[in-house]
Amino acid sequence: MEYKNILFSVEEGIATIAFNRPKAMNAMNGETMEELYDAASVCKKDSAVKALILTGAGEKAFVAGADIAQMQNMKPAEILSFMELGHETMRLIETMPKPSIAAVNGYALGGGTEITMACDMRFASEKAVFGQPEILLGIIPGWGGTQRLARLVGMGRAKELILSGEQINAQRAFEIGLVNRVYPPEALMDETRKFARKLAALSGFATKMAKHAINYGYDISIDSANRLEMQCIAQCFSTDDQKEGMSAFLEKRKPAFTGR
Ligand code: DAK
Numbered sequence: 001m002e003y004k005n006i007l008f009s010v011e012e013g014i015a016t017i018a019f020n021r022p023k024a025m026n027a028m029n030g031e032t033m034e035e036l037y038d039a040a041s042v043c044k045k046d047s048a049v050k051a052l053i054l055t056g057a058g059e060k061a062f063v064a065g066a067d068i069a070q071m072q073n074m075k076p077a078e079i080l081s082f083m084e085l086g087h088e089t090m091r092l093i094e095t096m097p098k099p100s101i102a103a104v105n106g107y108a109l110g111g112g113t114e115i116t117m118a119c120d121m122r123f124a125s126e127k128a129v130f131g132q133p134e135i136l137l138g139i140i141p142g143w144g145g146t147q148r149l150a151r152l153v154g155m156g157r158a159k160e161l162i163l164s165g166e167q168i169n170a171q172r173a174f175e176i177g178l179v180n181r182v183y184p185p186e187a188l189m190d191e192t193r194k195f196a197r198k199l200a201a202l203s204g205f206a207t208k209m210a211k212h213a214i215n216y217g218y219d220i221s222i223d224s225a226n227r228l229e230m231q232c233i234a235q236c237f238s239t240d241d242q243k244e245g246m247s248a249f250l251e252k253r254k255p256a257f258t259g260r
Contacts, residue, residue, distance in 0.1 A: 005032040007057055008039045013050035013200045014193060015043045020057035025064030028111050030082055032067075036115075037089040044096045047259075050200030052093070053192055054119055055103040059185070062102070062128065065110030068137065086111070086143040090118035095215050097208035099199045103192040104128040105185065109167065113178075114141060117148040120211070122178065123192045124170040125185040130178060131167035151218070153177050203241035204259030209233070 007018040017039050019026035028036075043049045056062035066082075074082065093100055093115075102108075102116035104124040113130050116122045124130075132141050132149065140146060141162060150158035153176045161168070173179040183191050199207070209232040217225030236242050240260045248255035 001035065001038040003035045003039065005029070006035045006039060008042075010046070010049055012197060013048060014053060014196045015039075015046075015049045015051070016053045016055065017043075018055050018057040019061075019063050022058045022060075024067060024069075025061040025107060026056045026058070026112075027064050027067040028086075028115075029067035029070045030078075030085070033082070033085050033089055037085060037092065040089060040092050040096065043098065044092065049098060050204060051098055051196040052096075052100040052119075053103055053196055054093075054100065054115065055189065055192075056105050056108075059106060059127075061106040061112070062104045062108040063112030063115055064107045065112055065133070066142070083142055086114075090114065090144050093118045094120075095211070097204070097211060099196070099207055099211070101192055101196055103188055104130070104170075104179070105188060110134050110141065110145075111143050114143040114145045114148065117144070117152060117178075121180045122173075123181045123183065123188065123195070124173060124179045125188040126170050126182055127185050128170040128173070128179075128182075129167050130170075130173045131165065132162045133165040133167065135163060136165040149178075201257070203236075203239070203245060203255075203257040205239050205241050206236055206245075209236055 005021050007020050009016050017036065021027060021032065043052050100119040102119040102122045104116055104122060106127055107129050108116050109131050110133055113132055132145050134141050146162060149161065157176050170179060170182045174182050213229045213232045217228045241257045244257060245255045
């Protein structure tokens with residue numbers, strides 16, 4: 001697929017998807033969501049991709065939300081397909097067997113915050129701004145914000161943000177657990193890439209099993225979830241990576257994982 005609204009590159013096993021609609025603060029229209037879905041599908045399938053970074057091109061915005069101009073006059077059927085595509089894309093990123101980091105360089109509002117929450121981790125520039133301002137437009141979050149925000153920061157804080165529409169800075173987002181790490185703007189991408197490379201060097205199979213246990217264990221009973229974990233770790237013991245990881249430790253050398 002040819003991309004118009006995102007920049008997509010793969011370097012040293014790290015895929016980077018940068019939202020790139022500077023005139024609209026990288027707002028998500030249907031076309032951009034289709035491109036994101038396509039690029040995320042490529043990342044999932046391509047064995048050369050070991051980790052994924054989502055960011056915003058330019059200095060001002062990650063994604064300033066769904067495109068309000070496009071949404072304003074959408075008919076119910078259009079809203080429905082926009083909704084489905086958005087949810088499928090978020091779930092694709094969240095559940096893909098490879099780690100993802102949102103490198104949040106500026107405004108991440110509404111659908112922007114929702115995209116960051118579909119990633120496994122959020123690293124923010126000191127200039128980043130988060131929020132779910134949908135209520136100010138007479139709507140509510142529509143790409144999982146009501147659910148993922150409450151799971152990440154707790155119900156009270158999620159309600160505070162969603163019911164008020166207030167924006168918060170990176171430091172506050174860090175304090176409430178929405179953001180994992182905060183960096184000076186000029187260090188954000190280097191630090192994120194460094195961390196992504198570190199994740200990419202680990203066992204791809206163990207990463208896949210860890211994400212599987214966390215993602216699918218979260219909403220079921222603790223007993224069922226622990227059983228799921230048991231199945232996942234048992235599978236790890238069938239891999240070369242488990243043998244390599246443990247041998248390397250005992251031989252006092254760095255492991256060379258192959259993902260098998
Ligand atoms: N949509 C469209 N255009 C946007 C935009 C957006 N979300 N955000 C900014 N822009 C455009 C502005 O209209 C402006 O365009 P021009 O006037 O230059 O043509 C340009 O980007 C620059 O913006 P500003 O002039 O406003 O720049 P400032 O630095 O003064 O302010 C800002 C930056 C990010 C604080 C401000 O632009 C802003 O508040 N933007 C809107 C933020 C917002 O409300 N975002 C939430 C959108 S609602 C659904 C699923 C999901 C959703 C809805 C439905 N379904 C499944 C049904 C999600 C909804 C949302 O995300």
